[in-house]
Amino acid sequence: MAGKHVVVIGAGVIGLCAAEAMLRRGFRVTILERDAEPGNGCSYGNGGIVVPSHFVPLAAPGMMAMGIKMMANRRSPFGFDRPWNLEALDWTVRFMRASNQAHVARSAPLLRDLNLASRAIYEELVVGMAPEVGYEERGLLMLCQTAKALDAEARLAEDANKLGLKAVVLDGQGVAAVEPNVWMEVAGGVHFLDDAHLTPATFMREMRGRILAAGGEIRDGLAGDDFRTADNHIQAAGGVEADEFVLATGAWSGQVARKLGLRLPMLAGKGYGLTVANPPETPSLPAILVEARIAVTPMTDGVRFVGTMELGPPGLRQNPARVEGIRSSIPRYYPNFTPGSLEKSPVWTGLRPCSPDGLPYIGRPKRYRNLIVATGHAMMGMSLGPISGKLVAELAANDTPSIALNLLSPDRYA
Template identity: 45%
Template sequence: MSKHVAVVGAGVIGLCAAAEAAERGHQVVVYDRQPEDAERCSTGNAGMVVPSHVIPLAAPGMVALGMRMMLNPRGPFRIRPRLDLAQLRWMWQFMRSANQRNVDLGGPALRDLSLLSRKRYLELAETDDFGLVKRGLIMVCQRAETLEEERHTVEFARKLGLSAEMLTDTELGKLDPGVRYTAAGGAFFPDDCHLNPAAFLTSLRRRVRAAGGTFLYGEQPKDVRAIEADHVVLAAGVWTRELAGQIGLNLPLVSGKGYSMTLNQPPVLPEVCSILVEGRVAVTPMGSTLRVGGTMEIGGSEGTIDWPRVDGIADSFCRYVPACPRSAFDDQPVWHGLRPCSPDGLPYIGLVDRYVIAAGHAMMGLSLGPATGIVAAELIDSRAPTVSLSAFDPRRFA
């Protein structure tokens, strides 16, 4: 039965839900308060599809690691101090969630959602070009301790049935002849992929329109309760917290601000995407360009740039890739986006009355988008979702 579906938010999550629902025959309208071609978190990100990321952000050791990183003003992590009760509560909930139980519960749930997404990406890439490259992901480590931590991640991933292997420095060089890292070694996740996120959004909008869906750009519903539709998908990124508040749902979310720069004529062009582990920098070849991004600033807001941290991203890259002169980053435009972060590092996906909640994907929204779209459409169809959503229950902090 065809239903009226309203989707609030035209980032990757909202568009994936809209495309899947429209293609199942529902009448879909998508609201976004920004213009169609505006930058949003879903456009300038690192474009990685990462089934390897099975450890939620809230994991043992993360609180101590964050504290250490905060001491460095050019470092990859910061909490913007705010007298904001919601942010303080979020931090308390994060500390309580950063334990092994969260990893044991979240890991398999993230794996299943990720693998469903990867499968959908491969299907979609057969008929549309959004730059999907299936070459895996390298986690590049400079220090022996970090390499050891990666070894634990590799073991955990293998336990969950994922492909993963450790690499020596020499093996790193062989795997990606496009770049020479200064590294002690790394970990390789062959099933990860990368793509061009802006091209993927264009493809999603095309699918929505082709299936009869419509867009209301520049429109922000005053109160989601007043939207006339059988189902309303709340997929407004970090701003979903306010929308959920309108229906009486406590959805703890804070922004995790990050930056990226895209070099149009990079002096070095890797073939495989990578994360420079100690620097927390993501490196993605996109066609002939190279995107380098990073930083997680909890509570960061739109419209401002923390230049020392942007410099820190460029410095880190050049430390790992000495063939790249630091001047390659001079005067580069800097993009920023707000990751929607939940306190336990797991997204919120599920049905609350007539509302489908789809938010809080933090560092993995692009990666988990297609699967989130599929399960959102299944909820709209009143069908059992393909993967279990119990770990993603939007009411878990209610």
Template identity: 40%
Template sequence: MSKNIIIIGGGIIGLSSAYYLQKEGHQVTVVDKSNFSSGASYVNAGYITPSHIISLAAPGMINKGIKWMFDAASPFYVKPRLDIDFLKWAWAFKKSSTAAKVEKAIPVIKDINLYSRDLYEEIKASNDFDFHYERKGLLMCYKTDKVGEEEWEVGQRGIKEGLGVKNLSAKEVEKIEPNANLDIKGAVYFDSDAHMTPSDFMSQMVTYLKSKGVTFYANEKVEDIEITSGTISKIITDKQELNADEVVLAAGSWSPLMTKKLGLKIPIQAGKGYRINVERTTNITIPAILCEAKVAVTPMDGFTRFAGTMEVAGINHNINPVRVNAIANAAKNYYTGLEISESEKSNAECGLRPCTPDGLPYIGKSSKCKNLTIATGHAMMGWSLGPATGKLVAEVISDQKTSLDLTPFHPDRTF
């Protein structure tokens, strides 16, 4: 049965949900406070990452976070602040950072990433789009033996999960990436990963959805949500009032602002990431993560993107030049002769990634609201998990059996 559906949020999760919902015959409206051309979905590294099987809430991250708290250039920076929501999230993060919980999450993270990659390739093969998509794998590049051992340990765990992984020496890396001038000891190579140019996909998806009758309300902020007997009865924006049979919350880092209005608690903290675009020849052809610096490098359509850092400091889009410089310095340290210019650094942008305490997104219905489906909290895997999340959302709303077990992603789970 066709339903009238409002999606709050027009990033990769919102658009992917709209894509699969309209395919099921539903009437879809997407509302976003931006103009569908900015945000985390446009400034991310563009990775599809089955390789990223270890959740953000890994053992040792709390200690690293405390150590790096006083270094604004560190890869993972947590701004100390007396905020009750942040403190509750930090405590839940600490409780989630155990070896047992990380181990339990590994197959869950792997399966949804592989499923999402298959869906991207299915969308690409539909001939409705002409976006950039390449599957060249991912190099986890390291400069020290210690980090190399840590990365190979993850690689071996990936092999157990059925992923194709190799531990390459510097000379072996040079054979597959001969002109990039990498200055490294070696790299763990995952052949499972793919990469894209996010802005290409997003603009084409908006155009496609409009052609299929999806309604878009840009630059429109949701100010209130009315709920009656456990059901959302009205969405109130700064411009109008909207009614719907079903509501999808895909507002990323802003999602808790919406759920608070409904009396729901879904712990999320915004993790700011930065990107620098280099629009000149770099001779980089294979995506890489510069492990010690936690910087991602992606050869995109016409430029190379350097992205990274995780800054948990609340919702803001302030550009910290110290963190931008850290990314630029990492590029120079790993790629001999590559110097990111001041003008390139001055054009850096940032995006906010919604981070849950256990590193798994929220996907599904809360028992506290009958017609709300939550799809948020994807942290650094938002781009990778877009189509899978959208497909699962459509299955939930269409009362179909879901392609994956949603229990690990339940919005009501405790930490």
């Protein structure tokens, strides 16, 4: 088993965590990354929040109705980019079918377990990394301006408590006591105490260094989507032969899987980020501005605001109206962040890999004996990177996965 050669396609957080976990088990690992100069993709510019609080999948009751309402507003945090194509329509139908209470009830314990296991691996991974990775376990504040949003968050906190997660409902004063150094215009919030945060780009750089130091090979600028196959066996990807292949190509995974004759419904969930390098004030823990659907994270290089979910085919074209929507929402919660201070920050764009039921695809598709799929983590890929890497390594070693993978099967839409 050890010494087996594994090719990992895609050097995002999922690919790097899988590579690192497999190297620790003694495999030979080669990573193929299409970008010649990676460093700006989804795994680098995201909100950096590790989210046990996110135990409700994207496909949940009420999401469709909320999405339709938001679509009417060009500046809203949700919309479709080119919705009138078969792929988007097919995805939407599947999303609607999955958005029910039974799906949420089935998924919540699994998402909790995956997130808590991932956080535990983060605690080990960051040991010996540069302090600029900034990994901290201070929880997450859900900040609400309206009583309606606060009620909904309080109900979520109750569900979290039932799942064994720590969540405390706070009024305005309670929020100010948790975050005393920042001026916030909020009615209250919920403090989810199990969450953590880090500065993703620094973590990614440290992981690349660790992989190289452990003898792994990273081939940037080499796409791994021209496959040589024989029967139910992949022989080579991007011209590189191996015993085993891991498909971790993020939002492009649907397209790459199609080349293997696999059906992996996937849309890119485009989001934007602004990092204020010299902020007027720095929160001590991350927050989500609930009505505006913006996440705020104190990072080692500034305060980062991320938001928007614009579903469509992978593509980085920016939508100025949605960026403006983010910029104009922030001062309503944090009056000290003036529009001027936000306009100076360059806008980053990233693509979340979104499956229709809001759950990742992790597992071995039946069609191939030597392929492992690890993708579709949507808005929690940074959080779930380490556990996904561990699960991939377990599958590659033909061990029983430490967390049951039946809900995550890459064959569930085959």
